[in-house]
Amino acid sequence: MxxxxxxxxxxxxxxxxxxxxxxxxxxxxxxxxxxxxxxxxxxxxxxxxxxxxxxxxxxxxxxxxxxSKDEIFQELLDECGRALFRVARRIGPLGPTEVGFDNLNWWLGEWSWVFEKYSTMFVQWSTVAASESDVRPGIDRFVANYNVRVAARLEEAELEGIEPRVAAMAMTALVHRMNLFIHTDRVYGRETQSIVDALSVFLQLFLFPETPAKVLHSLRLSTVGVGAITVPDRPTTAGLSLPERTEGLTKRAANTVSSLVAAGAQQFRTKGYHRTSVDDIVEAAGFARGTFYKYFSEKQDLLTTLCIEATNAAVEQAQTLREIDLTDPDTSAQREWLTTFAKYAEYYSGSIEAWTERTAESEIVTGLGAYAQSAMDASLLTVLAPYDRDYPFDPVLSAIILRAIIVRIPSAAQEIEEPLTLDEAVDLMITAIQRGFFARVQD
CATH class of the missing domain: 1.10.10.60 (Homeodomain-like)
Incomplete structure (x- = not known):
């Protein structure tokens, strides 16, 4: 040659x-x-x-x-980005009025239309953005520029209680995540328009909690609904959990397996599941490549073990949440739970992204993700549903919105030009919950 x-x-x-x-x-x-x-x-x-x-x-x-393939992705990203910017340029005035609410609802509907047209790109956008790739800087620049435009609209609306740049970050993060849930089949059969309308009500109250009830009833919304969240059966994972893998091993061997799993979590979190290689994992853990294959058949085998751990932790978090009153003026219990969950979500972010986007070629990983998210959603529904509200409210969709808040806001808060601390991100989530779900609207 x-x-x-x-x-x-x-x-x-x-x-x-x-x-x-x-x-x-x-x-x-x-x-x-x-x-x-x-x-x-x-x-x-x-x-x-x-x-x-x-x-x-x-x-x-x-x-x-x-x-390169990255250049093709970048061209597609530019194309769908231009479509979103065209929508952003046409956003009318926002505020606690019928016109402001109508403009917000229109923007969310147009965003959803763009997402539908470019759904493949937006789903892949999340996958690529969570990894170390040549395309990621382009995604970061687009999101930053888009947030600047949305923040300008919020500043014009004389937003109170939240910095416009922070509110813009939260809005775009939640809208993107909700649309991602739609296109990865995580919305329990709800129609796109009903999701747009439910998100409109939530964001209107999050941004403008003084909005009168008559404003929230001024549009023909399809957000009122009932129903329960059915938790699917948990996949069989016999022999694949960390305790089962280390059972009967010497203490040294068990520590080796635990170190490999921890290194995998760290590499998936930093580089993304797809960009991480077995060599990356063994280098981070300080072992030879052969050591990895002594305990795991492939990278996906290790991902499965991490997903089992993540699922167990999610179910435990879900059970704890059921004991918390989100309307309690004393937010200490809520704050502790949100802080713990944010740390959990960060540690297992690589695994969570893999099951959220369904990018791993494993029915067990996909099944664990569906089980864990449904278990969490059922608990979110439990703490949101019991309260009477004088405005359109779909309990199931509200649970999904709250899922988007707790999963996405802490990481999105780290991606802005002046990142928020964890405490500040928790403050933002509490504000979003209190305003968006429990605002006392007036007639």
Whole structure:
């Protein structure tokens, strides 16, 4: 095989005068088949060869248009980002009025429409954003710029009690997470419009708790509903938990397995599950590669053990939550629970993202995620549902919104230009809960 380097011509970018109509068509076909493959196999599992084959071109031809798969993702990200910015530019005045509420509801509906159109990208966006990849800085820049635009709208509305930049971060984080739940089938059969309307009521009260009840009744909303949350059966995981894996081992061997699991959690948290290799895990744990395979068959095998631990902890957290009164003026118990849950969510973030986005090729991991989230949602429903409210309220959707708050807000608070401390993030969540779910609206 020749050792001469492969020389490529300058890439045909979207505005290149050399690309021509035929080249533009080829470039567009590459982008479109990539979107289909990302939907089917995920960004990290899609190869350049697979894209070239689907586009019916050679690998060399593909490289004339895109230097790498990351560049294709970036173009798709730019495309859906432009659609969201067009929506943001058209947001009308916000505030505790019928016009303000209507504008908020319209914005959420338009966001949901964009998410539906680019659902593959937004789902993959979350996967890529949680990993160390070349595309992540582009995602971070987009989110930061979008939050600046939303914050400006909130500042114009003379928002009280919350910094506009913090409120904007919370809004975009929750809207994206709720749409992610829709497209990963985590909303218990609720229709998209009912979710948009429920989120409209919550965010209106979160931002403007002084909003009169008549304003919340001014739109024809489909948010009132009843029902329970059914927790699915827990998958069988005999022999896969950490205690079972270490049973009968020497103390030294058991410590080795525990260290590998801890290193896996740390690497998945830092790099994302897909970007983490077995070599990364053993290097972080300080062992040889062969040591890993003595106790685990593959990376996904270790992920399963972590997901079992994460599920057990989530169920324990869910049971504790049932004993807490979220309307109690003394928020100490609520604060302690939110702090503990935030630390739990951070430690297991790599595993949680894998089961939330259903990107791991394991029915056990997916099943554990569905079980853990449903168990948590059932507890969230228990603490939210009993109170009478003089405005549209769907208990099940409110539980899902609260799930989005506790899972996403602490991490989103670390991604803004001036990150919040954990205590500040907990303060924000308490404010969101008290305003958004228990505001005393007036007639």
């Amino acid at each position: 020749s050792e001469n380097p492969i020389l490529r011509r300058a890439s045909y970018g979207p505005s290149s005068p050399e690309v021509g109509k035929r080249g533009a068509s080829t470039r567009r076909r590459i982008v479109e088949v990539s979107l289909d493959l990302f939907a089917e196999d995920g960004f990290f599992n899609t190869s350049v060869d697979a894209i070239a084959k689907a586009a019916d071109i050679s690998r060399a031809t593909l490289y004339q248009y895109f230097p």
